[in-house]
Amino acid sequence: MAGLQRDFVKEKAIRAAAHWKMVLIDEQTVLKALRTVIDPDLKIDIVSLGMIKDLVVSDGKVKFTLELTTPACPYNKSIEESTRSAVESLPGVKSVEMKVTARVWSAKPVGGGFPNVKNIVAVASGKGGVGKTTVAINLACSLALMGAKVGLVDADIYGPTIPKIVKIVQPPRLTENKKVEPARIMLGIKVMSLGLFVDESTAVIWRGPLVASAVKQLLTDAEWGELDYLVVDLPPGTGDASLTLAQTMPLTGVVIVTTPQQAAAVIAAKALQMFRRLGIQIIGVVENMSYYVCPGCGRESRLFGASVTDEMAKQLDVEILGRIPLTSEVSVFYDEGKPIVLANPSSPASKAFTEAAKNIAARISVLAHAGKAKAGAV
Numbered sequence: 001m002a003g004l005q006r007d008f009v010k011e012k013a014i015r016a017a018a019h020w021k022m023v024l025i026d027e028q029t030v031l032k033a034l035r036t037v038i039d040p041d042l043k044i045d046i047v048s049l050g051m052i053k054d055l056v057v058s059d060g061k062v063k064f065t066l067e068l069t070t071p072a073c074p075y076n077k078s079i080e081e082s083t084r085s086a087v088e089s090l091p092g093v094k095s096v097e098m099k100v101t102a103r104v105w106s107a108k109p110v111g112g113g114f115p116n117v118k119n120i121v122a123v124a125s126g127k128g129g130v131g132k133t134t135v136a137i138n139l140a141c142s143l144a145l146m147g148a149k150v151g152l153v154d155a156d157i158y159g160p161t162i163p164k165i166v167k168i169v170q171p172p173r174l175t176e177n178k179k180v181e182p183a184r185i186m187l188g189i190k191v192m193s194l195g196l197f198v199d200e201s202t203a204v205i206w207r208g209p210l211v212a213s214a215v216k217q218l219l220t221d222a223e224w225g226e227l228d229y230l231v232v233d234l235p236p237g238t239g240d241a242s243l244t245l246a247q248t249m250p251l252t253g254v255v256i257v258t259t260p261q262q263a264a265a266v267i268a269a270k271a272l273q274m275f276r277r278l279g280i281q282i283i284g285v286v287e288n289m290s291y292y293v294c295p296g297c298g299r300e301s302r303l304f305g306a307s308v309t310d311e312m313a314k315q316l317d318v319e320i321l322g323r324i325p326l327t328s329e330v331s332v333f334y335d336e337g338k339p340i341v342l343a344n345p346s347s348p349a350s351k352a353f354t355e356a357a358k359n360i361a362a363r364i365s366v367l368a369h370a371g372k373a374k375a376g377a378v
């Protein structure tokens with residue numbers, strides 16, 4: 001009898017311990033575990049960054065949303081995995097329901113207008129023909145493919161190319177309040193280009209102030225709606241269009257496109273310094289036509305010799321965001337109207353464009369965080 005009683009008491013104690021273990025798992029315990037997950041770019045834990053939303057812990061079941069700073073961060077997958085395993089490895093956790101979303105952070109200067117556009121990214125170069133338009137379109141498509149809301153402005157007033165090389169799915173429309181609803185291209189990307197409104201021969205004769213006001217209008221007359229990234233394809237050099245944009249638009253920053261040659265790097269450096277003098281953030285450099293990939297054997301060769309971009313980036317203290325190979329596939333889209341990242345996503349060039357887009361998105365999150373920290377918001 002005494003033995004039976006002893007067993008009964010023991011079992012009760014085990015149940016109580018199990019119960020006690022269950023109650024031990026509460027929101028604070030989960031948050032403590034989540035604080036061990038550090039965003040590799042921002043070097044801060046995901047709880048402090050406000051990335052954990054709607055946390056509910058009940059009966060050992062943990063439910064929450066992980067809100068990433070951009071759908072395009074190169075570390076998203078690893079953050080997701082570390083977050084899940086940090087919670088799953090807690091004793092007493094029976095199940096984890098983790099929803100993953102992304103809300104792009106804005107690194108745009110405050111008070112400059114465009115309240116619904118989170119980031120405006122200009123793509124510029126010193127030299128012409130280095131691949132700005134190619135980079136701008138593939139960047140816009142890569143970001144849209146990853147789930148971001150994207151717009152694209154063809155600010156090349158003298159030679160608007162975007163409507164010629166990508167298929168317009170929906171033409172621009174005049175809204176009731178006399179604004180322009182941008183045209184739509186693939187993936188729902190919104191596009192504004194002077195080429196949608198006037199033919200090239202008209203634009204070519206324009207000079208200084210007219211160019212400046214045309215660029216301003218392209219951006220401000222458009223009803224953009226909500227956008228995560230507005231990519232602006234600039235004409236080459238540091239002329240009127242680039243200056244107007246830099247001085248009047250709340251730019252998140254500029255991506256400079258260059259090629260491995262000395263001549264391109266020297267002019268790219270000049271453009272970069274001009275933007276810097278105007279107080280514009282340099283997001284980084286994309287080196288286009290970095291190497292040639294033989295379509296037959298896949299071998300890489302450096303057509304332009306050793307690259308000088310590393311040296312330039314080091315001297316000017318900027319990041320190299322990506323190196324895009326020179327392949328005939330990239331240029332073919334000019335004829336077919338289909339950017340390489342859509343036409344052949346597994347090609348080396350597409351992978352390079354996607355990586356560059358992710359690095360740009362990650363740099364913008366870092367800039368946004370620095371801005372928030374300055375404003376005392378984190």
Ligand SMILES: Nc1ncnc2c1ncn2[C@@H]1O[C@H](COP(=O)(O)OP(=O)(O)OP(=O)(O)O)[C@@H](O)[C@H]1O
Binds near residue numbers: 127135234289
């Ligand atoms: N990585 C690449 N591989 C092969 N061809 C490329 C690559 N990048 C760009 N091109 C080709 O080079 C030409 C110039 O590219 P693009 O029009 O993008 O340059 P750009 O800098 O915008 O020129 P512009 O200064 O005239 O605006 C195009 O024919 C394009 O298809």
Ligand SMILES: [Mg+2]
Binds near residue numbers: 133134156161
């Ligand atoms: Mg161009």
